[in-house]
Amino acid sequence: xxxNGTPRVIIGPDEQSEDLDAEPAxxxxxxxxxxxxxxxxxxxxxxxxxxxxxxxxxxxGPAELPVGEVVCVDGANRGPVEDSGGPHGYGRLVEILGDxxxxxxxxxxxWTFMTTGEYxxxxxxxxxxxxxxxxxxxxxxxxxxxxxxxxxxxRDAVIRPVRWLLEKAAGGLELTKDGYLKPxxxxxxxxxxxxxxxxxGKGNREANAIQVRELREHLLAWKLLRKFKGSLVLxxxxxxxxxxxxxxxxxxxxxxxxxxxxxxxxxTRLYTEWHLSGIAPPSTxxxxxxxxxxxxxxxVTRSGHRIPDDWVTDINRVVMWNLKCLHVMAPxxxxxxxxxxxxxxxxxxxxVREIDAVFSRSRSQEAGPVI
Numbered sequence: 118x119x120x121n122g123t124p125r126v127i128i129g130p131d132e133q134s135e136d137l138d139a140e141p142a143x144x145x146x147x148x149x150x151x152x153x154x155x156x157x158x159x160x161x162x163x164x165x166x167x168x169x170x171x172x173x174x175x176x177x178g179p180a181e182l183p184v185g186e187v188v189c190v191d192g193a194n195r196g197p198v199e200d201s202g203g204p205h206g207y208g209r210l211v212e213i214l215g216d217x218x219x220x221x222x223x224x225x226x227x228w229t230f231m232t233t234g235e236y237x238x239x240x241x242x243x244x245x246x247x248x249x250x251x252x253x254x255x256x257x258x259x260x261x262x263x264x265x266x267x268x269x270x271x272r273d274a275v276i277r278p279v280r281w282l283l284e285k286a287a288g289g290l291e292l293t294k295d296g297y298l299k300p301x302x303x304x305x306x307x308x309x310x311x312x313x314x315x316x317x318g319k320g321n322r323e324a325n326a327i328q329v330r331e332l333r334e335h336l337l338a339w340k341l342l343r344k345f346k347g348s349l350v351l352x353x354x355x356x357x358x359x360x361x362x363x364x365x366x367x368x369x370x371x372x373x374x375x376x377x378x379x380x381x382x383x384x385t386r387l388y389t390e391w392h393l394s395g396i397a398p399p400s401t402x403x404x405x406x407x408x409x410x411x412x413x414x415x416x417v418t419r420s421g422h423r424i425p426d427d428w429v430t431d432i433n434r435v436v437m438w439n440l441k442c443l444h445v446m447a448p449x450x451x452x453x454x455x456x457x458x459x460x461x462x463x464x465x466x467x468x469v470r471e472i473d474a475v476f477s478r479s480r481s482q483e484a485g486p487v488i
Contacts, residue, residue: 125150151176168203185263187255195245198232214241234399234455249450253457254395260463261393271461272366275443278310278332279341279369283351283359286342290349297323298333298349306332311448331438339372370465373439374472380416380424383407384436386473389466392445392458407433 129142150160151174159175182188201207213225217240229241273280282290285302293299298306300321307313307320312328323330333349336342341355351359358365376382384407391397398406408429416424440446445462449455458466 153179165203168206170197170203185259185265187259189248189251189255192246192248192251194243198229200232211241211243230399231402234397247450247454250454250457253447256460257393257395257458257463260460261467264467265464267366267461267464269362271459271464272362274459275445275461275465276362276366276369277444278306278442279336279365280359280362281306281310282332282336282349283341283355283365286349286351286355287359289345292344292347292349294347296344298329303329310444328441332442335438335442339369341368366465369443370468371472374469375476376435378432380411380414380428381432381435382473383410383414383416384432385439385469388436388440389470389473392440393463393466393470395455395457397455403437404429404433 126139127142127145128139151158153176156176156178159173162172162174164170164172197204197207198210201210210225210229213219213221214229216222219225226241229235285305290302291299303323303326304319304321306329307316307326310328312326313320316326316328318325320326323333333342336355337344337349340352341358342349343352344350354368358368373385374382376385387407387410397403408424408426411424411429411432418424443462443465445458445465446456447459447462
């Protein structure tokens with residue numbers, strides 16, 4: 118019932134409403150159903166129609182929050198695993214995951230990992246609830262529902278790695294005879310950019326510090342740096358970016374949103390949605406997802422052949438490191454947690470998505486996509 122006590126059935130997507138003699142969801146807002154001045158008004162919300170996930174939503178009373186904020190004040194238990202078959206199916210999944218000797222444990226554990234992207238050597242804990250993580254995800258939503266201007270602090274935090282290397286190269290940055298950054302520079306990058314995690318050994322060589330190697334290679338690819346007589350030096354574009362951080366932000370956004378190859382743009386779109394939603398396939402299986410997307414979009418080589426696996430690997434690597442060369446993700450509290458975007462990271466990817474959308478609308482392709 119709505120706030121006036123009138124029974125109502127509301128269905129979405131809209132095309133299903135006619136078949137079920139219900140109102141389309143697109144024409145209804147929550148304030149039609151829950152009145153702030155009428156505590157105890159309530160509604161039932163069924164998620165994934167047919168699986169029986171019924172939520173009882175009750176309005177307790179008004180709250181004072183800044184405009185554009187959504188906050189969870191408390192909770193219990195983790196959210197059920199998507200597509201686990203409703204309450205009964207999820208209950209059975211929890212039972213299986215709680216018994217390592219169960220004959221279906223390995224299959225259920227792998228499926229859960231593939232569905233959630235979460236990995237933990239500990240047993241699956243259906244009672245786990247992280248208030249901070251819940252509010253971080255709500256923050257991701259609120260920044261997309263109510264976009265806010267980018268602050269200088271957010272901008273500078275996101276592009277800090279890029280500016281760091283540009284500053285180092287401002288007077289010429291001598292490379293090793295093989296064209297790599299010298300050990301002292303690699304070590305400084307790891308320490309000053311907070312990239313120590315996952316580094317092999319002492320970490321003073323690019324071979325053991327992938328983040329630093331990729332940063333150097335990306336700034337060369339973005340034409341912010343160039344090699345000259347055994348050193349890295351700024352290009353004219355790099356000089357302008359160092360002098361004008363706002364221009365550097367715009368240029369990096371544009372470079373990532375509009376890559377040279379369409380397949381890279383498709384993979385960028387996937388990563389953008391994964392990060393903005395906070396829901397992504399496990400990193401170990403993103404290759405398969407990109408492979409499926411590339412094939413579904415009809416991409417072929419110029420000779421008309423299927424895209425080779427090593428090309429898909431390169432596409433995934435480029436897009437993944439495009440973002441890892443920036444500070445768009447907040448540090449994880451626990452190892453098994455999913456890394457989530459910072460506020461600046463959300464705004465960066467919203468700009469990437471908008472540029473991609475505008476570019477897609479303005480471009481007409483006469484033939485199938487090729488790379």
